[in-house]
Amino acid sequence: MSNKRVFYFYNPDVGNFHYGPAHPMKPHRLSVIHSLVLNYGLYNKMKIYRPYRASAHDMCRFHHDEYIEFLQRVTPQNLTTYSKYLNHFNVGEDCPVFEGLYDFCSMYTGASLDGAMKLNKNCCDIAINWSGGLHHAKKFEASGFCYVNDIVIAILELLKYHPRVLYIDIDVHHGDGVQEAFYLTDRVMTVSFHKYGNWFFPGTGDMYEIGADVGRYYSVNVPLKEGIDDFSYSQVFKPVIQHVMDLYQPTAIVLQCGADSLNGDRLGCFNLSTKGHGECVKFIKDLNVPLLTVGGGGYTLRNVARCWTYETSLLIDEEISNTIPEHEYRDYFAPDFLLHPEVVTRQENANSKQYLELIVKHTYDNLKMVQHSPSVQIQNVPGDALPTEEFNAIALDEVDPDVRQSQVELDRRVDAPNEFYQDDKDQDSDETR
């Protein structure tokens, strides 16, 4: 089968949350995207899952339990009783407390985690969760509209099966939460393309942030200036990623597709078109590595919906028409009702050709060090998987039938339920019949 197995994770309730008056983050965009995906007929190329919901235990794999407990308990009603924690956990203006906050976190985190698990079990090649991608959240605090870092939790899950995971971030903001989480490890390489400078949020993402300790050279930052267009972007994106792939050779990729790098975003300042943005996604898809695709930023509802719908179609290799089909949110796409609207350049491209060339060279130079550094990954022999199987094989053959075995030993070699018995436990073997 040439086509990839694509799983799509969507919780029908995840769109019905609201961050509060005048807040640019709108979870309802997820409902609009889903409706578009459905009405474009993209259903017939992928398996649809209602993902499981992440428990507090799952979230605590990365986050501190105090913080998660706070998220579980705080509501708009009891906000005052928690006032001393609000500052501590950076909950307030950027990350307001809204009705159903914890449910929202649990839904999007669960979806990413579910996707990671499906990839681990090799059920699929590509998992899509547009509700995830909240890359700013830190271990101890919320940040930039993000409360729980589903990406980190999903990557931790992937690391159970994958020796090296590559994280790519094409959000206009720096993927600081994910970078920080894996700053000291070489098992995850984080690559972020983002706007940097002029007090642009979150203020990190300098080209000299390269990781530390064992993780030195395993954080790659490509700071860009405002107004970057499709051509310039791909000129940076493709060579850098190709270089990373050649040197790091990840066994799984997590791609954060923040759509605030699109032209005309409410908070972003890049000039990418939906096609240019999708080009990056297609490039990653064609690398033929197990891929978890998550959403992220994106604050102009209709453009986010266009972008991620288009990218869904790219991931399943299905061409879709430029005309937005009839569906319940069609009015949001007025007046043109097109999937690829014209790019109106409001911001001049501040990235000179020379700058881009040099920044690519800079990342190349740092990546050279990856090659030279001793590869820890090679020592990563799969932990329990092989040994236990070996043990079972030996045990079955060499056990003395006259010696009584302890229950623990028996339990240890419980056969899989679909195992075909060929011994005295076999109730319907050919001989007995």
Add this chain to the structure above:
Amino acid sequence: MADDQVVAKSEESQSINDNIDKIEDNEPPVDDLIKDKDYEQVDEADDETTMEEEEALPELEDPLREIRFLEEESNMPIHELMVMYGYSKNTTPDTGTKKKKKKKKKSSSKKSKDKKRKKKLSTSSDGVAEKRSKSTDQRTFVEGDSSNKMSEETSKENESVKEGEDCSNASQLLNLYMAELDQVQSEDEDEDYRPYWELHWKSVNVGLNFQALVTEELSTYGDVLPYENNDELLWDPNVLGEDLIEDYLTKIQQITKALKPKSKVVGVRDNEKALYLLVQCGHDVAEALRRMSLNVIPLEKSLSVWSEDETLKFEMGLLISGKNFHAIQKEVKTRSVAELVHFYYFWKKSDRHDQFERKQVSMRPEIKQWQHWDSEEDQDSDFDTSMFAENSHDDSEDSLNAAENKAQMKCLIYADRKRQVRKKATNNACSNTNTSTNTN
């Protein structure tokens, strides 16, 4: 391994000295070693002139003042510091002689003094030395000897000719990198000197409170799934053929049409609930159709029709509390917040919304301004970028602006153009009517 170190480090306040480390480590690697030498050799000689200068200035006798000046110097942008310490973009470390550098240093420090006008720099030797020693002491293992390491490696690999090339490349990049930051600085040169890089550089936190715990070995799931709740397959396209599915959907449509003659039906579309039903019936088309005809599952559960009463209450709530759905829910008791949010996005594009707008403006004319922006939220093609630019640059109250910029870095929401435009508008109009808009 270095847990203690890590904790200790994280507890360190992000003092200026930390930032100095950062700057110094950020410099092109080859320069670093030579720079060390430079400090020792050059500062002594150069110092005396500055000491004289210092003595000529009575206010410098105040030690507090001196510290302040030192701080200021430490707040200088990297390229200025580099220039001050004898590095211009064309300097290749091999060619620069001691004397040359000394000269450069003098002239550049003068230049920067001019720039800062009355706020003179103190380049006293003990100050620099002190700072230097402090910074080496406080070097953390994160940034620690990064540049040294790098320079070692590069020097191993590269020949001296290439080295120079690399260096110039790096400084070229640095210049381009800084170009934009420079602009910002030049704008408020005459105003209080603002150490912009202090805002620009934020170090990465390292410690137990920041990183995720990554295990070294791989593991397996075994029999027990690692999660507590289950996911649910809603649709699998690979079981039945495409025409079979199409056929099924057409039949479903006929059934729903019969059940609800009023609902307008548009072509054969994927009906997710019907498809889910098919999955639930184990992909048995006949069974799914049977269940559908019994109408076991209500097809439009999520959008059960809103009564006139409910809608009125919803609009009332919206009028009073704005888009605070939690507050609106108290008004419309029969619906959950999730339902309200869902309804809002349909209502927003309906005729009722337009009527509502008109009514609202007539009732509370003073909120017209922000309400306009609010309702246009997702149609922001018409916002005015020039207004934004004006707002962030031409603001006469520079300190206020600085604070805002600082906040912007801490706070993503500050980048919101509409928010800024709205704030300005409300500031201009009336001050106390917007309490409900900008705060929660």
